[in-house]
Amino acid sequence: MGNTPRATRGYSTRSPLVGYLLRRLGTSVLLLFGVTVVTFALANLVPGDPIAAALGEGAASNPATVEAYIQERGLDQPLPVQYANYIGGLFQGDMGISLRTAQPVASDLAKAVPATVEIALLAIVVSLGVGVALGSLAAYRRGKISDQLVRVFSLIGLSIPTFWMALVSFNFFFLQLRIAPGAGRLSPVLPPPPTVTGFYTVDSLLAGQWVTFTDALAHLMLPVFVLSLFTIGLLTRFVRTSVLEVLDADYVRAGRAKGLSGSRLLFGYVLRGASLPILTIVGLAFGTLLSGTVLVEAVFAWPGLGSYAYNSATSLDLPGVMGVGLVVGVVYLSINFAVDLLYGVLDPRVRLA
């Protein structure tokens, strides 16, 4: 955990922040390298026959076709050579060709990643808002009935199987009540907005397509709701603990003694003091959201990273699987790197040495 007391090293006269960041960046790059080794190793563990899977039964029974395919993809070379080729390609933005879609993995992922990030970002914002509100409420009313209720609700939120909730809410809001739009990112009649960011909501606003914007937003509602339940539970629990810790601090008491109003005290003093631990958990929550999308996208037919990962994994598409592992690893590592950076900004006392 981030707040494990580290062995105190001597204070350096150089800027400790820069040194720390460089070291941290170094570890991240090494870790990424490790991520490629892991995904490569895992992809090659596959006991099934990916070539047969890619070519189909008919073509796979023709030795000449199989031979040509193996030659073309360099599959006859020893594994270390294949790995070196893969890494070499990565540096040029080449993640290989997907065996399943026959498209470059990089371009497949370029389409899938924004779809997932759009959900995940919105879900984080929603969870953070609700989580901070509920968590602060519980901390202020410590031991009272509302505190207990918040606790039970957040624990239930942590216990809901996401994929089931997706199914149930889709069934209820779309099939029964008919107030939610169907699966996918947009209604079938609407063309996707011109790609700028890949987020349909942002792109449609940029293009001034108001109808597309509201439709895209409506399609986001259910997946975001389902995904947020878990992270709301997580954040609520954590915000409560963090707020409780600073609530008794001298500076908060001083603020109260000065006669500061409730909201100024909460935002200017309490939450500011509690922001560091909350930030840590937001970084981690992002990981759970990425996990959650795999299960939720399957239900909502959302063409994101989760669906891509699942389709690649089940059709033994090695380059696809490796690409997803790599991209998710990069996203997750950079989020946590950004969290570390923000630490220094939010709390000048953090020496990060």
Place this chain on the structure above:
Amino acid sequence: MRKRWLKIPAAWVTPLGVIGAVIAVVWVGIAFTARLWVPFDPLGQDLPRLQAPGIDTLMGTDALGRDIFSRLMTGASVTIPLALMLVLMSLVVGTLIGAIAGYFGKWVDELLMRLTDLVMAFPTVILAMVVAAALGPSLFNAVIAAFVVSWPQYARMTRSIVLGLRTQNYVMAGRLMGFSPFKTLRVDVAPNVVGPILVLASLDVGTAILLLSGLSFLGLGAQPPTPEWGSMISAAIQNFDSWWIGLFPGLAILTVVMAFNFVGDSLRDIFDPTSQVSRAGARS
């Protein structure tokens, strides 16, 4: 005085903990006895198909004419023992590795912790999915995949506790008396680790159930016709109008996971009054 073990300290008896414990015990009981008393064969396909819940079939039947109630109850004996086994495995391996890393320090620590970093560089479900897909879809492989992603949290926590203890005077004293590393770990360190690890493990049972059923939902775990909750829910996607197919297995998962979370959360109040949310809580 030796009869104390029977008495549960008053502070342990919280409404939440008791409710959780009761539900958990009921489910474990069902898991071990269900095969003896369910009304229908969980694999038998002799009932009318897609029958709504009624008097004969409490929770209706699925698309193959199997009784959902019977499948649900026997499903407990698939998921719960596996989840408990998984948690036990991760606990033993993770704690050992964490203790070794924390106690020996230096390159051993560095090596083992980079290994946990590597696992933790992936969100759990994604890594587990890749591992499960690589090993081939089966319930056993899903457990292996879940194990791969869940041991590091125990290692992390144990290591941080051991690191904090290593320089304590009483641990030093033991070492000066000539305790071997393993005796130190067992006598001086272990009692401090048990509480937090127990809390982590009780919360992790829920996580394990969610992960295993999630993998089965994706088709990477239990294979048909095994009555597993996650795969029962994925069967509901093909029959959207028959709401009962997916509803009840999900409620089963929800109640079991909730029960273990209630217990774990109450245990945390006892063992750790400051209630630091551990990293484990963040991973699903």
